[in-house]
Amino acid sequence: MRNIWTIAKRDFKSYFTSPIGYIIIALFMVITAKMFNATLGAYIDRSAMFQAYGKGPNIHEGIFRPVFGNMNVILLFVVPFITMRLFAEEKKQHTLELLITAPITMLEIIFGKFLSSVLVVLAMLLPTLVYPLVVMSTASLEIGPIFTSYLGTLLLSTSYMSLGILYSAMTDNQIIAAALGLFSILFFWLISWGAQAAGPVWGDVMQYASLITHFENFSQGVISTPDIIYYISFIGIGLFLTHRTLDSYRWR
Amino acid sequence: MIQVSHLTKFYGPRPAIQDLNFSVNRGEIVGFLGPNGAGKSTTMKILTGFMPASDGIAKIAGFDVFDQPTEVKRNVGFLPENPPVYTEMTVRDYLEFAATLHQVPRSELKRATDSAIERTGLGDVRNRLIGNLSKGYRQRVGLAQALVHLPKVLILDEPTVGLDPKQIIEIRELIKSLAGDHTVILSSHILPEVTATCQRIIVINRGRIVAEDTIDRLTTRMQKGLVYSMVVKNPMDDGIQALRQIDGVSHVSASGSKLTMELRPGSKEIRDQIVETAVTRRMGVLEFSAERLSLEDVFLELTTVEENSGRSSTEPNTALQ
Numbered sequence: 001m002r003n004i005w006t007i008a009k010r011d012f013k014s015y016f017t018s019p020i021g022y023i024i025i026a027l028f029m030v031i032t033a034k035m036f037n038a039t040l041g042a043y044i045d046r047s048a049m050f051q052a053y054g055k056g057p058n059i060h061e062g063i064f065r066p067v068f069g070n071m072n073v074i075l076l077f078v079v080p081f082i083t084m085r086l087f088a089e090e091k092k093q094h095t096l097e098l099l100i101t102a103p104i105t106m107l108e109i110i111f112g113k114f115l116s117s118v119l120v121v122l123a124m125l126l127p128t129l130v131y132p133l134v135v136m137s138t139a140s141l142e143i144g145p146i147f148t149s150y151l152g153t154l155l156l157s158t159s160y161m162s163l164g165i166l167y168s169a170m171t172d173n174q175i176i177a178a179a180l181g182l183f184s185i186l187f188f189w190l191i192s193w194g195a196q197a198a199g200p201v202w203g204d205v206m207q208y209a210s211l212i213t214h215f216e217n218f219s220q221g222v223i224s225t226p227d228i229i230y231y232i233s234f235i236g237i238g239l240f241l242t243h244r245t246l247d248s249y250r251w252r
Numbered sequence: 253m254i255q256v257s258h259l260t261k262f263y264g265p266r267p268a269i270q271d272l273n274f275s276v277n278r279g280e281i282v283g284f285l286g287p288n289g290a291g292k293s294t295t296m297k298i299l300t301g302f303m304p305a306s307d308g309i310a311k312i313a314g315f316d317v318f319d320q321p322t323e324v325k326r327n328v329g330f331l332p333e334n335p336p337v338y339t340e341m342t343v344r345d346y347l348e349f350a351a352t353l354h355q356v357p358r359s360e361l362k363r364a365t366d367s368a369i370e371r372t373g374l375g376d377v378r379n380r381l382i383g384n385l386s387k388g389y390r391q392r393v394g395l396a397q398a399l400v401h402l403p404k405v406l407i408l409d410e411p412t413v414g415l416d417p418k419q420i421i422e423i424r425e426l427i428k429s430l431a432g433d434h435t436v437i438l439s440s441h442i443l444p445e446v447t448a449t450c451q452r453i454i455v456i457n458r459g460r461i462v463a464e465d466t467i468d469r470l471t472t473r474m475q476k477g478l479v480y481s482m483v484v485k486n487p488m489d490d491g492i493q494a495l496r497q498i499d500g501v502s503h504v505s506a507s508g509s510k511l512t513m514e515l516r517p518g519s520k521e522i523r524d525q526i527v528e529t530a531v532t533r534r535m536g537v538l539e540f541s542a543e544r545l546s547l548e549d550v551f552l553e554l555t556t557v558e559e560n561s562g563r564s565s566t567e568p569n570t571a572l573q
Contacts, residue, residue, distance in 0.1 A: 103326040
């Protein structure tokens with residue numbers, strides 16, 4: 001456990017010794033803030049209209065579901081840039097040799113690196129807590145769905161990471177790692193679009209394989225075990241393949 | 253401390269090292285010498301557990317490199333060809349990180365890093381970013397990293413590459429001072445390097461050990477006969493003829509005023525006779541010196557001899573492809 005933390009701490013710090021950590025977090029904050037502002041404005045306009053007829057959509061459905069939906073799309077584009085350096089840079093700087101010849105296991109190295117990028121995403125999500133707090137200061141808001149949305153977002157973005165870390169382990173070129181990561185995440189995101197056309201059996205499979213379908217329940221305030229199992233296995237497979245890739249790098 | 257038997261590594265169908273056997277005793281400094289691509293780095297990478305061997309056994313401090321990698325890695329400090337430094341970290345932070353990776357307890361961390369900094373002379377730059385340091389300092393940081401956890405065995409892959417002459421001397425002194433407490437293997441393709449620091453050398457060429465001995469014994473063993481050279485004022489033909497007739501001289505060649513005399517192996521001391529002949533013939537002796545066969549020649553000899561026999565032995569392998 002100490003080894004994992006040693007690796008994670010070093011990697012997390014190194015995000016913030018170069019501009020990349022600050023740039024990513026700042027961009028993320030600007031975009032989500034703009035989005036939240038626009039969604040909030042639209043909701044206020046609509047609720048004024050709805051007031052004439054009686055009941056309107058609730059605050060979570062009207063504001064936070066779309067905000068979280070958009071946040072996940074942004075994360076899709078951001079996460080590959082967080083994970084791209086994890087192994088690619090170690091290879092380029094020849095520091096992977098230091099890690100491999102240290103008395104720690106490959107699994108500890110991978111978990112440590114993975115943890116560091118999870119921490120970066122947590123650092124990105126932390127400021128977004130302001131939005132529910134702002135709404136809560138003037139209206140009543142249910143905490144439950146907000147909590148599950150955050151949980152879902154975290155699971156979803158860690159799934160992105162498991163793909164990104166895999167490509168980072170495959171190459172020593174960060175740009176290639178990011179590009180491949182981005183394409184694969186998009187693939188697993190959009191695969192459900194073809195589900196309708198694919199017929200009953202394959203349609204179900206494609207629907208199930210899609211990253212985004214499993215987020216639906218979380219965004220509505222439901223924690224469902226199958227969705228959690230899906231994300232955990234997705235992450236597990238990604239990290240397993242990363243482990244295989246790095247091991248084969250040693251054998252070559 | 254280190255035992256290697258029948259170690260073999262293939263990269264695809266191409267053998268990088270074949271059937272290596274050697275052992276290193278506790279506290280010894282052993283030099284690994286060979287031309288580029290001889291298999292030095294491969295051997296070192298296997299010993300440090302970076303890559304597994306295709307065949308054979310390597311043991312460090314009694315632990316098998318393949319079966320007990322964690323125990324081996326705990327006892328080994330490794331400086332790879334390129335110092336594995338993070339350019340965005342300071343020297344201090346980096347060494348603390350390396351020490352933590354090598355299981356140095358938290359309470360010892362500060363003491364271990366400080367002593368590594370002191371031993372490698374990094375005191376002035378301890379708070380600088382490694383990315384801003386020169387190649388020589390980075391190499392030192394790499395070395396500090398290898399010895400920060402006081403390993404029993406130090407494996408250094410070309411430790412003085414890229415250093416200036418003064419730094420080279422300092423690093424050599426440092427490595428020498430490590431003997432006794434640490435067992436050291438260092439590789440090099442530069443001879444003076446090995447001569448200056450090591451007690452024993454292993455010459456490796458085309459993945460095979462071609463010689464293994466102390467430096468003195470290796471030079472004597474390869475010495476085919478002494479060579480004397482003499483610079484004279486007037487190299488007359490009859491004078492040279494007289495020199496040829498001295499018992500024990502096998503060959504005399506003259507280029508300008510410089511005469512080179514090769515002696516038959518095992519001949520007795522005849523320097524007196526040579527000079528006397530030259531003086532009585534009034535050749536006007538200006539200089540007289542004995543030329544020992546240097547390690548450089550030994551090295552060339554060994555690696556070129558191997559080249560011929562090595563080629564024939566690898567042929568069956570290439571035929572198999």
